[in-house]
Every structure is written in C-alpha cells, then in structure tokens.
Amino acid sequence: MVPPEADRAACPDRMAGFRFTYEVTALLVSRYGRWTCGWDQSVHHGGPVESWCCASDSVGEAQETAERVVTCLLEWRDWLEDVAERFERLAPHPDASAEDQSWHLERAVTRLVTAVVSSTHASSSWYGLCETTLTWFLTSTGMSSEEAQKAVEVAIGGRFKSHVAPAPTLIDTVGEDLAIRLTGRGFYRER
Known part of the structure; x- marks a missing residue:
C-alpha cells in the first residue's frame, strides 16, 4: 500500500x-x-x-x-x-450528591485537559483531541454523546488555541463551567 x-x-x-x-x-x-x-x-x-x-x-x-x-x-x-484508566479514577460515583459530582467533574476536566496538553505539546489544533477526550469521559459516565459534545463545546467555548497551553486558571474555569452546567452546582461555591 x-x-x-x-x-x-x-x-x-x-x-x-x-x-x-x-x-x-x-x-x-x-x-x-x-x-x-x-x-x-x-x-x-x-x-x-x-x-x-x-x-x-x-x-x-x-x-x-x-x-x-x-x-x-x-x-x-x-x-x-492511559485515558481509559484516568476515566475510571476520575468518574463520580453514580450515587454521588450534586456537590460531589461537581467536584469530580471539575477535577476530571483539570486532569484530562492537562494530560492532553502534555501529550500533544499544545501543538496545532490540540484542543480537538481535548474536546474529544472530554466528550469520551462524559459518555463513559453514562451521558449521551450528543449531550456530552454540546456540554464540552459550551464549556470550552473557543477559549483554547493552537500552539498555546492554557493557563491553569483557564483550565479551572472550563472545569467549573462544565460542572455547573451539568450538575447545577459548583463545588467550591456551595461550601
């Protein structure tokens, strides 16, 4: 070939x-x-x-x-x-409270985005793999792929750029936005 x-x-x-x-x-x-x-x-x-x-x-x-x-x-x-193992470790328990789910989602986003940035060296279009990885994570927790994709698109909202590793504060904001959108609760705000 x-x-x-x-x-x-x-x-x-x-x-x-x-x-x-x-x-x-x-x-x-x-x-x-x-x-x-x-x-x-x-x-x-x-x-x-x-x-x-x-x-x-x-x-x-x-x-x-x-x-x-x-x-x-x-x-x-x-x-x-590696990603599948991370999904298992980061997934919220199915019976977790909204606050605990929010905490797990924020933490998962932070760790998964960081892993993608590290693996891709934040090169050209790295954020595409990031969106896919976060979508896969959410579907692994039982969410439909359409819902997961939409939630990830809204949370990232074009804030990640090619050849630019996002600042930790931006990653945290994306995680918090996703968690609040999906659970209606912010872990840190509620405590």
Missing part, C-alpha cells in the same frame, strides 16, 4: 498520502476495530502520536513504513489505555 516514490514526489496536493493513510486506517479497522482510527494523530497536528508526522514525511520504503505504522498504532493504543 505504500505509494511509489514517484507518486509521492509528483503529488503536490498530497492525495497519494491521504489515500495511503485512509487505506491503512481501513485495514487496521477491519483487522483490529475502530479504536485504531487515531494511529496517525501526530503531535504535529494535535494528537499524541510522536512517531508520525504526515504521509509526505513519514512514508518511506515499505518495511520502514510498516514498522512506523505499528509503532504509531502502539503509541495510540497506549494513549487510549
């Missing part, structure tokens, strides 16, 4: 590279499942994968490219497993 060198060099619109990543993704999904869809989410483009840049820079000879794809897939899997 590696595009010939001539195709990569002669394709200024990068279509050969896009076809390559699409075909590799389709192969990985068919073999291992949907979780593989982020294998090429490079830190250069807002993802946590260090071993991939883009097809034009990362695709080489067939064996070298295959090894790089495997390395990237393993990096992506490690990141997903």
